[in-house]
Amino acid sequence: MKALLVRDLKLAVRAGGGFGLGLAFFLIVVVLVPFAVGPETALLTRIAPGILWIGALLACLLSLDRILALDREDGSLDLIATAPLPLEAAVSVKALAHWLTTGLPLVIAAPVLGVLLNLRGEGYGWLVVSLAIGTPALSVIGTFGAALTVGIKRGGLLLSLLVLPLYVPVLIFGAEVARRGAEGLSVATPLALLGAVTCGTIALLPFASAAVLRVNLR
Template sequence: MIALLTRDLRLAVRAGGGFGLGLAFFLIVVVLVPFGVGPQSALLAKIASGILWLGSLLACLLSLDRIFALDWEDGSLDLLATAPVPLEAAVSIKALAHWLTTGLPLVVAAPVFGMLLNLPGPGYGPVVLSLLLGTPALSVIGTFGAALTVGIKRGGLLLSLLVLPLYVPTLIFGAEVARRGADQMDYSTPMLLLAGISCGAIALLPFASAAVLRVNLR
């Protein structure tokens, strides 16, 4: 399991879908927003938490098609399906590798990018907390979408269309946690719902992803 995780981390970085690409896209979104809505500090402070969440979500989409694509191309996916390690565990490891190379850097970078959007001081903690709770769900849901489209040539657009509707609840509750925190309101309810979505996705979707992969490999 550790060897598989190490291999996926190396592949993610070498393929250009790891730390750099997601962070660069996140930065571009954050920098372009003030040009689109204007340089008003009050307006930017109001929408900062939502922009940070939307940028994180879109950044996670960039590398989803690479989760299984390289394994499909070199035949490693067939070996994983017949390995002693359950395919559900292998899928979970791949989702973890995606989160470590994409989701976690976004969580770390969010406070820095929040300063560019004039995020209020009380909002930094809730933004980081919401991303820390919500980005694992984005990776697991994205892994399920990648399993559905594995083997399809140029399936990146189809993958985005399949995954984006599934991302909506995570986006709603994650942005709500960040918004309430920035406004110094109680955010315990959306935080618990966000944590519930992540826990449910982590518990259930690896089995669905493994089942879809078995169908695609037949």
């Protein structure tokens, strides 16, 4: 598992779908928002949690098609499927590699970019917490979508259309945690729901992804 994780991390960086692309897109979204809605600081403060979460979600979408497509192209996916390592574990490792190269850098960069949107001081900690809990679910769901479209040529658009509806609960609860934290309100309920969604996806979707892969590789 460790060797597969290291391989996927190197492959993600070399293929150009690593943390640099996601961070660049995240920065572009945050920088463009004030130009679109105006420089009013009160408005930017109010919408900052939601904009930061939307930017992180869309940044995660950029590299989803690379999770399994590159392995499919060079034949590595067939070897992984027939290896002694269970396919469910291999899928989980790939989701972890995607999170380490995409989700984790976004979690680290979010407070810095929050300054550009005049995020309240109380909201920085909760923004990081919500992204740290929610972005693993985005990677696991994205891996499931990649498994569904692995046999389709140029399936990137279809992958986005399949994954986006599944991302909605994570977006709602994650943005609500950041918003309530910034406003000094209780975050217990949305935080618990966000954690439940993440735990549920981590527990169930690797099995679904492995089952879909077995069907596509027949």
